Amino acid sequence: MNANPLNAKLTKLLSSSLDDPKLRTSLAALSEFYSVNAVHSRHNLRGDIERRGTEVNYEFLRELEKVNLQFLDLEAEMNEMNSLCQEMQDRLDMANDKTVTLLEQTDALREQSKICLVRQTIMEAFLDRFTLSESEITILCSTAMEVTPAFFDALEHLENIHADCNALLITEHQRAGLEIMDSMRTYRSISYDKLFRWMQSECSTMSRPDGMMEVREVTKKAMQALKQDDQFFRSILEELVHVRRNAILRAFIDALTRGGPGGTPRPIELHAHDPLRYIGDMLAWLHQTVANEREFLESLLGTERRSRDRGQAQVKLPKASPLRLVESNVSDVEIINSLLDKNLEGTSRPLKSRVEQVLVSQGNAIITFKISNLIKFYSSTIERAVGSDASLSKTLYEISESSMQVFFDAIGRQSADLLRRPDTPGADLGPPPAMKETVSQLKEIMASFDTSFVQIDEGNQDFAPILSAVIDPLFQMCEIGAANLSAFNRAIYMINCLYYVQSALVYPFAKQKVEELEKQIQQYVEVVVDEQHIVLLKQSGIAPLIQAMETKDGTTPLSSVPNMEATSVSTVLSRLDHFLGSVNLDLNSWLSKIVSSRLAKTISTQNVKMFVDAYRQLCDAIEDPKNKYEFPATILVRTADEVEMLLVED
Known part of the structure; x- marks a missing residue:
């Protein structure tokens, strides 16, 4: 360990960091009063620093004394403020005590x-x-x-x-x-x-005859409001019926006699010479009036337009006045239909009288039928609009029945004339002139009926009596006229007459009658075939052979029957080729009078078949050992198949 103090001090100085924030702050503070780096200054540095600290503390105390004085002033002011607040609180308490009653009130x-x-x-x-x-x-x-x-x-x-x-x-x-x-x-x-x-x-203002005056909204509301009072509503409906009935009747008479405003359209009665147009114009006027009147009443009563087929066609109204309808609480549709009935009731009498006058003076069956057809069409159309119990509907039904009766009367008179003077068959056995004339009339009647907008199902039912009334007397006349003919010629004559009538029935509504005539034709075809078969058997010579074969008893051999010996039979059959060569010519000659090539072909085919069947039975009998013919192959010149082939080829 180095004990040198200087070395230790140097080491400490060198190891200290100049980046220490405290050191930097201390040096910055020292630089404020330590400006001369002298020896004397460095020796007195500690004392200078302590003296500097003492001066700073004294300065802080002087400043702090100023702050203390300011706090004392603030305390005094706060004490004074507290006194004032307390005084105000006392006053508020006193005021609250005095105003609590007022606040409650x-x-x-x-x-x-x-x-x-x-x-x-x-x-x-x-x-x-x-x-x-x-x-x-x-x-x-x-x-x-x-x-x-x-x-x-x-x-x-x-x-x-x-x-x-x-x-x-x-x-x-x-x-x-x-x-x-x-x-x-x-x-x-x-x-x-x-x-x-x-x-x-x-x-009183609703008297315009066309019924197409515009109904004001206020009027519609008035009618709806009056529905709430039965008595007033009944009275208004009666008033309305009175006005509209007179207006429509007056308009109908004017249309018949005076025509439209200024003469256009022209009066309907100017066409009285043309019955079909005359009646058609009257019915067309009524049909248009019904449509206009319904539209007017629907507008007046505020009801929506309903489908004629779905709504009005199904309505079956009681025969009652508008009063009865209101009391019964029925629908607006029934009220409208009842009003229509009442409003149009006045036109029934003049219409019926004029139509009956035309029918009485009418003698032509075709014109009468066209009139009847026309009336029936308008009758069904108007009935769907006003109901079947309406007065106008009943009137139209009556005149429709009357017109049809007049038609049947005319047909009856013609039929009576035919039966009184029946035509006799001509040499060609074709339909007589009276039949052709009547069928021509029937064609015109059927063409008229076909364009009359009548439903097919209804047509089949309605037209059947007409066909019977026209056709049945014709065939009665033919049967009377052919009474003197042979069964063969009478059958051909009747086939031609039946076929002529059947060919004219080309419409769907005549299908049932066509089928009936076809059955009658087939009956006469059977007569022709049977008669011709007998003739063919006789011409071929095998008629006695067939008769003997069919009439012998069951125990006797055929070869033992008189005239049925092998030689006799062989002699008869030897002439068969000559017959087979000319038989088809004879058939064609006999059947040439039948107007229908189809029927002629059918008859010819059936005759060939019946002859071949008869010959086959004869061949089978000859070849049968029970009949004891020796060498049957030498007797039979032709087999049944060969005969059939020759007849068919020819």
Whole structure:
């Protein structure tokens, strides 16, 4: 260990760090008063530092004394402030003690004010809900004021008040409810009386015949409002029916006799010489009027337009006045249909009388049928619009039945003439002239029916009696005329007549009759085939052979039957080739009078088949050992298959 003090001191100095913050601070403070680095100064450094510290402390004490004096001043001021605050608190306590009663009274009054405000609000709401304002009373009751939209607002308020009073009757406010209801009942009676009288004057303006006048919104509202009073509503409907019925009847008569404004369109009766157009124009006018009147009534009663097929076509109305309808609480659709019935009722009599006059003077069956078809079409169309129980619907149904009866009467007269003077068949056995004329008439009738918009199912049902009325007498005439013909010629004649009529029935609604005629044709075809088969058997020479084969008893051999010996049979069959060479020519000659090549071919085919079957049976009998023919192959010139082949090839 080195004990040299200098060395130790140097070591300490060298090991100390000049970056020490305390050292740097100390040196910075020393530099403020230690300016000369002299020996004397270094020896007195400690004393200078201590003296410097003493001076700093004295300076701090002087400054601290100033702060102490300021704190003393602050303390005095705070004491004074505390005294003032205490004084103010004492005064506030005293004031609170004096005003506590006033505050309690103020709170009580404030609460009472709130209660009064709530009561005022309730009272105002009550008065607004259960009383009418002066202006509303004036609008509802004053006859000097017109009916305007404001009238209906006030009336709705009145009705709401009247309804709300029912709620009061089940509370402790029954007396108030009764008094309010009494006053509202008075106002209601006056307002509805005013509305009814106003609506009466409105009805008097609804006399335009076309029914297409514009209905004002206020009028619609008036009708809706009057529905709430059955008596007034019934009276208004009666007034409306009276006005509209007269207007429509007057318009119909004018359309018949005077025409439209300025003569356009021309009067319908100018076409009275043309029955079809005359009746068609009348029915078209009524159809258009029904549509216009329905649109007018729907607009007036404020109902939505409904589909004719879905709604009105299904309506079956009772025969009742609008009064009955209102009492029954039925729908607007039924009310409208009843009003339509009443409004159009007046047109039934003039329409029926004019149509009947035309039918009485009409002798042409075709024109009569077209008229009947036309009436039926409009009858079904108008019936869907107004209902089947409406007066106009019933009238149209009656004249439709009358026209159809006139048609059947005309057909009956023609049929009677045909049966009194039946045509005799010609040499060609074709349809007689009377049949051709009648079928031509039937074609025109069917063409008219086909364009009449009648449903197919209905057509099949409705047209069947017409076909029977026209066709059945024709065939009776043909049977009477062909009474003197042979069965063969009569059958061919009837086939030609039946086929001629059947060919004319080309419409779907005649399908059932076509099938009936086809069955009758087949019956006569069987007659022709049977008759011709007998002739063919005779011409071929095998008729006696077939007869002997069919009539012999079961125990006797066929070869033992007289004229059925092998030589006799061989002789007959040897002439078969000559017959087979000419048989088809004979068939064609016989069947040439049949107008239908299809039927002629069918008859020919059946005849060949029947002849081949008969010959095959004969061959089988000859080849059968039981019949004791020796060498059957030498007897049979042709086999059945060969005969069939020759006949088919030819």
